[in-house]
Amino acid sequence: LSSAGRVLSIQSHTVHGYVGNKAAVLPLQLLGFDVDPVNSVQFSNHTGYATVKGDVLDGEQLWALIEGLQANDLLHYTHLLTGYIGSVSFLETILRVVEKLRTVNPNLIYVCDPVMGDDGEFYVNPELVPVYREKVVSVATMLTPNHFEAEQLTGRRIETEAEALAACIDLHAAGPSKVVITSLSIDNMLTIVGSHVQSRGKSPEQFKIAVPKLHSYFTGTGDLMTALLLGWSHKFPDDLDKAAELAVSSLQAVLNNTIANRSKTGASPEPKPEQLELRLVQSVDDIRSPAARFPAVKL
Ligand code: ATP
Numbered sequence: 001l002s003s004a005g006r007v008l009s010i011q012s013h014t015v016h017g018y019v020g021n022k023a024a025v026l027p028l029q030l031l032g033f034d035v036d037p038v039n040s041v042q043f044s045n046h047t048g049y050a051t052v053k054g055d056v057l058d059g060e061q062l063w064a065l066i067e068g069l070q071a072n073d074l075l076h077y078t079h080l081l082t083g084y085i086g087s088v089s090f091l092e093t094i095l096r097v098v099e100k101l102r103t104v105n106p107n108l109i110y111v112c113d114p115v116m117g118d119d120g121e122f123y124v125n126p127e128l129v130p131v132y133r134e135k136v137v138s139v140a141t142m143l144t145p146n147h148f149e150a151e152q153l154t155g156r157r158i159e160t161e162a163e164a165l166a167a168c169i170d171l172h173a174a175g176p177s178k179v180v181i182t183s184l185s186i187d188n189m190l191t192i193v194g195s196h197v198q199s200r201g202k203s204p205e206q207f208k209i210a211v212p213k214l215h216s217y218f219t220g221t222g223d224l225m226t227a228l229l230l231g232w233s234h235k236f237p238d239d240l241d242k243a244a245e246l247a248v249s250s251l252q253a254v255l256n257n258t259i260a261n262r263s264k265t266g267a268s269p270e271p272k273p274e275q276l277e278l279r280l281v282q283s284v285d286d287i288r289s290p291a292a293r294f295p296a297v298k299l
């Protein structure tokens with residue numbers, strides 16, 4: 001079996017639970033990728049728990065790992081994937097990594113989830129915004145912001161589907177040929193909007209996928225979503241709508257499995273964070289071969 005590709009995935013690691021690399025690596029491996037994870041933090045658990053302990057990798061430590069790989073001629077990647085990044089200096093180092101990887105493979109696909117916040121609030125230092133906006137977006141091949149992040153990156157308010165599509169066009173103009181706004185809250189629905197410029201100068205092909213909003217707050221779903229989008233758009237490079245249908249369908253199956261488990265473990269009205277950890281290992285069949293249950297609507 002030939003490898004689908006080789007991914008350098010720079011994301012968080014948690015000892016317990018499934019966010020960051022813990023949410024991305026297994027799915028990508030199941031889709032046939034060789035994945036080399038760099039753990040940008042090593043925390044006991046995600047930040048939604050009462051206590052978090054652990055260490056953060058700094059930019060120099062990241063660069064040392066890249067130098068080690070380079071010294072052994074191991075920088076041959078088809079994809080770079082980045083998620084949550086906690087500091088400007090680490091993000092600046094990511095930019096150096098992109099440049100370095102492209103000296104080895106000029107066709108490197110950089111899939112960037114510009115994690116900054118959600119629901120109108122930052123969970124990173126807002127100093128990261130101009131760095132993403134002015135430097136990172138222009139080198140990304142695929143960008144997967146949520147509603148809030150798309151607003152931050154474009155300076156637009158997004159209140160309608162038309163405004164979301166306009167934001168995608170702004171982002172294409174800055175660089176990435178594929179943009180997926182991974183969660184938009186419009187009219188109480190959860191909508192995914194995708195936009196793909198097939199070739200330079202052409203107008204984008206755009207679509208949306210609506211899913212029912214579940215009444216729980218999950219963690220790691222954004223990371224899983226971006227990993228699945230990377231995976232499926234490698235298999236269907238000209239059909240972002242198809243890739244997104246498959247990614248969304250897998251994700252919804254994982255969430256259903258997660259909720260089904262929760263109802264068996266107790267009936268407290270407010271689930272504890274551990275009850276909502278993604279049931280990833282129990283969902284391998286849904287990751288490998290999802291039943292496409294959420295059709296994309298072309299716009
Ligand atoms: P990021 O913060 O990583 O940029 P994000 O805010 O879009 O991205 P999530 O809010 O976790 O990340 O959503 C990612 C995907 O997970 C959505 O597209 C949706 O398919 C699924 N999802 C997350 N939460 C829910 C929910 N409560 N109900 C239904 N689907 C959900």
Ligand code: PLP
Pocket residue numbers: 012013014019020041043045046047048084218219220221222223224
């Ligand atoms: N990484 C760490 C360390 C986290 O604590 C979290 C959320 O709490 C995440 C990543 C990401 O989550 P999501 O994929 O839900 O955006």
Ligand code: MG
Pocket residue numbers: 118146183222
């Ligand atoms: Mg969100």
Ligand code: NA
Pocket residue numbers: 113144145146182183222226
């Ligand atoms: Na996202």
Ligand code: MG
Pocket residue numbers: 115222223
């Ligand atoms: Mg997120």
